[in-house]
Amino acid sequence: MMYQDIENKQEKSITGAPIRIGVDVGGTFTDVVIEHTGGRHSAKVPTTADAPETGVIEGIGAALERADVVPEAVSLVIHGTTLATNALIERKGAKTALLTTEGFRDSIEMAYEHRFEQYDLYMERPEPLVPRERRLGVPERLAADGSLLMPLDEAAITAHAAFFRQEGVEAVAVGFLHSYVDASHERRAGAILKRELPEATICLSSEVSPEIREYDRLSTTVANAYVRPLIAGYVGRLEAALRECGLACPLLLTMSSGAVTTVETAQRFPIRLVESGPAGGAVLARNVAAAHGLDKALSFDMGGTTAKICLIDDYRPQLSRTFEVARQYRFLKGSGLPLRIPAIEMVEIGAGGGSMARVDALQRIAVGPDSAGANPGPACYGRGGGAATVTDADLILGRIDPVRFAGGTMVLDGEAARDVIRRDVGAPLGMTDEVAAAGVSEIVDEAMANAARVHAIESGKPLAGRALIAFGGAAPLHAARLAGKLGIDRVVVPPGAGVGSAIGFLSAPIAYEVVQSRFVALDNFAPVLVDTLFDEMRAEAEAVVRLGAPKSQLEETRTGYMRYRGQGHEIAVELPECADAEEYRRRFDDAYRRLYGRTIPALEVEGMSWSLALGAVDQLPARLPATPPADAGLPSARRMLYDTEVGGSVEAAVHARADLAPGMRLVGPVVVVEDETATVVPAGFDLTVAASGALVLTWKTPD
């Protein structure tokens, strides 16, 4: 078990709740953070995969002890987890079946009829979560406008249910064509299945994801059914276990959107919990942005295997209506399962400390996406890992202190790092160890920069003028160089980055979003229809939000997913409270111009889907007070640091993060070391310590 204290003396609890606990159940570790008037304490324990609640209880116990708090005093537990994601990646969900419109049972197998990798003859699409023998069709049919083309064959459903029973099916997804317009066939089918299969989980596409485009809707519904028995069971057991330990306070769960919801909703729509861990990181970055007054930010979370990048404007992480889980193929778009859920939009690439480096057929250095992971890990860990990794390169470049790594629990082997970098990169290219290591670092930094650039253009948002918020074990080592490549001149490294997601959960807003597809042309617009749709959505969202926030003032955001007639991609348009064609058109034009720099006059505009987000008024942390300048003490050491910007080694001062206090100011080249990572401050950057303990790097524009 590892304990740690987060240096956080100035920052008080930012919400009204006196004592709150954040729990992040990851694949390897379970992180627990407790926030109370005395500051924050945390615990990191191994995840107990078979019964994750055991690890959670252990971690909470440890954190409570550390903070000297009794369980009864805790007012709220907020929980996020990758369990749903892992169940999908590892295919460890329920035995699931699909009931769909006759003639369409292969939709989830044919997917987009697309090869996401053009040149690879050996490309394989992910196997559907439900094999073909358990995907059955039912005679029934609605037209796109909701009119009845063929009535529902109820006898067929009963017969199929008998087959499912015989096969031992645990969960059934029901998805009929055009059910987003009229759910009556799905509801009836659901009722029959419930009667015939009382033990099974039943999920309707009209409830899970009432959106047009059958493959995406069915994929989402099937995934929800697939993980539901597992997650609903776990959440129920967790709630009971918490009570048993004296934690009678409410339990809330973080969703992919970064907001939190109740146990009931999480049990019903567990697919909305996918990737809640990284979402917590984005919420942390949002808070850091707010505390520092950075209205345009880019969060940068780099761990052992991947790097995740997220745009944050006006203290709101960018949201998306689509998410792709379990990308099997070098994180390539299209190689995973599409989910239509509200999610924080992030680009994830295979670039982390454990990413492996080699020389490709073009005699170029290539890094990732395959990773040595944490075990055996990079060669310098000395655990038998034989691959040259980014961490090995970082060690050679003087960024990591070999004796301080992981709080000094492990001494890194510099010679092993040099051997593998020389063997895999330096020797084939005729480069010295340093140049080869710098090459590895530059290539991985460029890959992340390119991912960020393409992501920004896809989002129609410029990168210029943003601040980079860096957390995760490897991010502070690479953040300054990444910022340089992106033309960003400020980098913020918050404290406690190793348990960033759990900290993020503590301030996640209570909110819920519902979406509904309904084709509406603005030149033939019925305001009543749209208003009624929004009223229904408001009622549905309010029912969920009120469970978690019975008295709070609520905030509503309406969004239309609209396009020019003839286009295939909708854009998100924030809408006013009352439906009005002219105003909708004006807002669409504004949004389109922001994205693409121009509008197309006289072309009709149409809306495909509509969403409503409702939440308790979101409380952002207050701006940090300015800190009076303080003298930084003498460096604890000096060492050679390779600067990839200039292409050579320079002598850098080394400071321990624990020795730095708010207001202190240092001039790069500097390395700030702490237990889990090190912040590299190259020449050209100034470092100041903010009131929160965050390190703020600022690029000095040369005069």
Added chain:
Amino acid sequence: MTTTFDAVRHQVMWNRLLSVVEEQAQTLVRTAFSTSAREAGDISAGVFDLTGRMLAQAVTGTPGHVNSMALSVAHFIKRFPLETMREGDVFITNDPWKGTGHLNDFTVVSPAFRGGRLVALFASTSHVVDVGGLGQGPDARQVYQEGLFVPLMPFAEAGRVNEWFLEMVRANVREPRMVVGDLYALAACNDTGSERLLAMMEEYGLDDLAGLADFIVDSSRRAMCDAIGALPQGSWTHSMTIDGFDHEVELVARLTVGDGVIDIDFDGTSGLSDFGINCPLCYTIAYTSFGVKCIVAPELPNNAGALEAIRVTAPENCILNPPHPCAVYARSNIGHMLPDVVFGCLHQAVPHRVPAEGCSALWTLRLGAGQGITARAGSQSTPFQIMSFHSGGAGARPGLDGLSATPFPSGVRNVPVEATEAITPLVFWKKELRADSGGPGRMRGGLGQTIEVENREGAPFGIYATFERTVHAARGRGGGAPGALGRLSLASGRTLRNKGFQVIPQGERLVVEMPGGGGLGDPATRDPAAVERDVRRGLVSAEAARRDYGFGPGSSRTAPRR
């Protein structure tokens, strides 16, 4: 031993250029109107040096533009010499012979200037929704009937858009706003590329791209030479017969692996078609190069260095090198077959690296209804025109079954049934994998699919058929059997022609059965567990399992009732 960092810088800038063209392509996809551009990625984007060498091409895009867009830039430089180009100039064409093979594809070239000096050219290509003429389908007999032909000309001069040209376009196409919108999107994406390139040159203090261009082209050429050097040298010939339109078409290729180059010559291939399935040489080169690259060097990026090692020739007046004014609308019908022909040659050179033949040409549903087409003036039925991409089965691969209902070599995506039904009066009654259509083999060919579609208003509708493999199946290799033939028919039984416009009468259902891919290796050697799984999943019927795989009745299980 390199102790300086410059070598790494070149690599990093190369990666940046690949990102620059990817941003260019993404901008184009996000703003495009035509289905084939936005849904299917029927676009391409690239950056060129001042000698016209392509330095990088976006991965997003279609193989149909591999090399063809690159050749196109050379035509632009010849027509508009570099010294005459000014900042803000933009050039355009849809010349099928100097662009990418048919009038629907517009290519736009924009010079990029740094400090008043020309440093690079950006080019992009996109399929626009309409160019007038007959509209969809292969029925034209001359390119004149296929619509508006725009020779190489300025789209904008020194920043001023050529309004007279746009006026001309608007007057000649069915969807003027969308088409003009797409032309603007092409120009705008080149601007995006240009901006990003200039930012990179600023960051690295580059005045020109000469050094970087040589580095990219030389490294790629070397890597391509190495890849070709790993093949045995020699010549191999292969031929494939396909359905064609007015006559069967024999595609004949002779592939020669030489010292660092691969030559493919199509001498012996059938002559011209009287209809719009002729395949201009630029498109022939594109799909031939793609086929070679897939086997020989799939991981190398497309650029002048990698592509110059693949040399493609076809005699004039053959269907793979038609002269003006041959009709060319459905040139993909032939072009998509070329990788299979290349594979047939390479199979003899490197036997275990090549898949079996597949459906290959797309089974795109081009459907429409309206006045003068399927209805009289004044008809109450809803007019529409759609193009919905679909695919049969791909060929079995060494060690892997073929992909079902998946395009190869084209890289398109389908359009969701619900999205099509929302904007047309059509109803799709079935869209399902077609059992027993995958060619039997040790590795099974991919399955085709069956689509049944009807006009729910009870009105007639038309199909612009452009289908292959209804007479000549996708063949297996190494003892593998052919995939099932495709078939176009009415639910009441009548078979329709595989090419050309036809009307589906009132109240009838159109049935489209797409072909399967060929099998690889002797079916008798297929893993019985794989056969059992296929039977359980209803991909192979019990009867076919017995017949094709000798899969005993004792071990066969009954698949669940649908």
